Amino acid sequence: MTCAALLLSGSAAMPMEKTFDAPAEEARIADLWDAAGSFAMGANARPGAEAFSILLPPPNVTGSLHMGHAFNHTLMDVLTRWHRMRGHDVLWQPGLDHAGIATQMVVERELAKAGEPARRDLGRAAFIDKVWEWKAQSGGTILAQCRRLGDSFDLSRNRFTMDDGFADAVLRAFVEFYEKGLIFRGKRLVNWDPHFETAISDLEVENIEVPGHMWHFRYPLENGETYEYIERDADGAVTLRETRDYIAIATTRPETMLGDGAVAVHPSDERYAPIVGKLCEIPVGPNEHRRLIPIIVDEYPDPTFGSGAVKITGAHDFNDYGVAERNGIPKYRLMDTKARLRDDGAPYAEAAARAREIAAGAVFTDAEIDTLNLVPDELRGLGRYEARDRIVKQVTAGGLAVMTLADDPNTRPPSIAVEGRNKRKELGVWIGPDGETYVCESSDEALAEARLRHPTKDIRLPLFGEMEDGVFYEPGSDSMIWWLRLGYPLVESKPITQPFGDRSKVVIEPMLTDQWFLDAETLAKPALAAVREGRTRILPEQHEKVYYHWLENIEPWCISRQLWWGHQIPVWYGPEIDKDGFAIPGAVRAFCAASEKEALAKAQEHYGSTIEVVLPNRDENNPLREYLPPSEMGHDKQGRVTTTTLDRDPDVLDTWFSSGIWPLGTLGWPEDTDELKRFYPTSTLVTGFDILFFWVARMMMMQLELKGEVPFRDVYVHALVRDEKGKKMSKSLGNVLDPIDLIDEYGADAVRFTLASMAAMGRDLKLSKDRIAGYRNFGTKLWNAARFAEMNDCRPDPAFDPRSVTLTANRWIVGETGRLRETLDAALDAYRFNDAAGALYAHVWGKVCDWYVELAKPLFQDEASAPETRATMAWVLDQCLRMLHPFMPFITETLWAQGASRAGLLVHADWPGYGADLVDGAADAEMGWVIGLIEEIRSLRAQMHVPAGAKIPLIELGMSADQAEALERNRTLVARLARIERFETAAEAPKGSVTLSVGGAAFCLPLAEVIDIASERARLGKALEKLGKEAKGLDAKLSNAAFIAKAPEEVVDENRARLEALEEETAILAAALARLAQL
């Protein structure tokens, strides 16, 4: 038995089922691929093949895959399978991201849910063990999900950002940046997340507009000093002139008043010119300890906004920080890591005294300033919103809120709008005889207080209409009546943009802390140049601008996080030793090294033989890591240092720092591995625009610095997957579609094809189940075409030459297949996945199933035509399987082996190389005409209500010799597909027949029994009208001299030809109408 015969014998399989059993086959096929090592690096590569490499954006180990992943992975898998079939040297590198803050959050939540000890109680080491447990579970889930999707990455090369090798690369990158001076540590204002108690980067802050309030307060001038406050309109005319003993400020954050260092006005603001340089008082805290702060000028305040005067809190606001820096204003930190008002340090009186010394010019170090707690004792430990509440109340009660009288004294007291989270205090403000204010919950309470204060006065609450404007004397009475007036502090309700942590969803607090920063500005320059010079392409192009804009305005990147889960910063600290061998108090020396061993060596080398450097025997779990513990030192009798500990910085790196070296790290850097040589720079990065800054831009920066070469040639930026209403899928909205659920329901192929077909560049895709069902049906269609082929004994023959076929229908479909390959490759080359999917769909369903299968049926009946047609059918479907495989890998791999014995799996089959050269123009034209004829007949039959099953004659009235030959060759096809009983020839259309015109050939259908003359007349009239309209337009165009002169020749010719065809058709139909008129 020959080998071929053996293979054939295996194909005498059971008859195929009517549908594809996705759940069973997907599992079976996935196993086949695994067993064959189909996705291994370089699998199916031809010798000397070009490399294609693509990195999986590592999913976070926080749970499971969502629709966005499914989309992203589908696109990558299409590219990967396509390149692999083309024989390229392919690497799709998978991996997982430890996702520091997100994972720590998830694990903490899980611990709470399971009733286990909280993170702090567990301690650092034990907690990290828990995270690793979680990672094992979650990572496994994710990879299993990828397998369901059909991801063809090389799982044997899977990397995790916290694995030893990768972690080592991360630390080495840090050391390299550090040594180049690109990483520095500094006390700066950073975005602080009070929930996670860590710094976060600018990118992790979401600015959201929320309803808020702005309060207006008076800061009294020192010693009751006064000045003329003058406001002018645009023409300089005085609109307000009054004597003031205060400066008014506006704030949305009253709680930060405690840390004010100055009040700033714009240098050009003449209203405040008289008091610039003077001192004013912060109107909170115990009266005897109130702080005075200077009124300064700075460009920052906008004279047209609020009062034009801004309170400057350098430690709690980014703008104020800048003003404070420029003007040497102290920055007083008010809050702790949970954004509660500080409860540490010396009592308020003492701190305030120090602050007064500072204001008076005493010099203090930053560290000393940081120890000052300027929170009044009674406010210490309060949450920031509670503190805000108290302060507003205090200032208002002190009569220093800018007050507005209620228009109607009998209205209900307006709430004072002190706010915490989720609560408002219903407090009213009443104004007494001296203009003093009472902040109370009821008018009776206010009245009681006022009477207590003015025991000799008759104070009353006005009843409706009782109090006249400005009159406080009751007519007809001998005594003065003092009214207690209702007022309210000037509080504007306005939307304010507040920063929220993107993970914690709590309001971010700007905090002055020590952090590590990466000099992004320096790194941005090569990253900008690489894209500008086209070394890396960003597609679609619109994203390039966004990329440029971000990199051009980049700030230092805060890379340290006060978390436990992550790469611990590779910096160790020891004391600073003076030349005599004594420790300099408070001074610290940092040693940056990629390992503890190297750090020890570096430190030992630095300190020399007189000082022994040891690692501390400290509890690593010490949860209070706000400050580094001081080194433990041993001294000799003179006090010189003899031993010292070396403490590692407890902070970890931002997750994005490690994912930032994903390209180099996964390929083995810093070693110069084979993979690096083969696959770097990677070919394509496929990613969502939401991580363009987080990830893409940073990879560009970091790779360019570390390797001096771009990390990718192309960056394909795709849009977001939304629900069918266009909403972002989110757990809270409950509109999340789980890709695995969809795969269970429709099969992975349908889900993948849907995603690919919706991947038009630069637009969000709205996913609906109907669409997926549609593509599931498409798979069934393909399945049944294959089933048809099998039932008709169509076996793929490796020796089949598509160019050798002779029958028109076969030549035609071969040509169409050639066209498809060109269209498909062009589309994939340009990342036009939707075009690629569309072309496949149109070809398989619209050409192969709708026409070729139907054309083949009569050909199978004919002994002369059957062999060639069977071979062609097998070849055509074979090509469909190959070309569909990147999109629908499971069903195509199943069909590949169905009814045919193959030497290998489809995943490694050759991608076709032919093109439109397979197109035979004559066959193409002929089939076009035949199909047109069939469609025209079918249309008329339907319009004339010919029963679907009835066979009718077709009368040929006149056609060209070519058309006659074509019809001759295709009579059986036409007869079958148009349900024609017999063909007749006549010189003229018989009575009661309907006329049709196809490409200038005239036919008619004798339908005397069914025809309705009136409706046939209407039909012809309508058709002629349409033709006439089009002809008129063409005529106008062609008689336009400018068109003839300026339009390209082929366009002119095309229009001429079309007009001619139109005229022919018009003549035929007009003649038919004329005949009808004679009846």
Next chain:
RNA sequence: GGGCGAUUAGCUCAGCGGUAGAGCGCUUCGUUCACAUCGAAGAUGCCGGCGGUUCGAAUCCGUCAUCGCCCACCA
């Protein structure tokens, strides 16, 4: 406040200088031996408004309107 994008059939969207398209939905008909997860036939569009460029505009340029998104320090 800056930037980007969208506005095309009932719905979701392609097309982006030369005859308005697809899928879904809808209507009518159909148990013909691949497929009812199907087939055949059909209806539906001032391609957001207004200007301009061009022989020719859904497509290019202005502008307005509406809706999204991103970035941004107005206290």
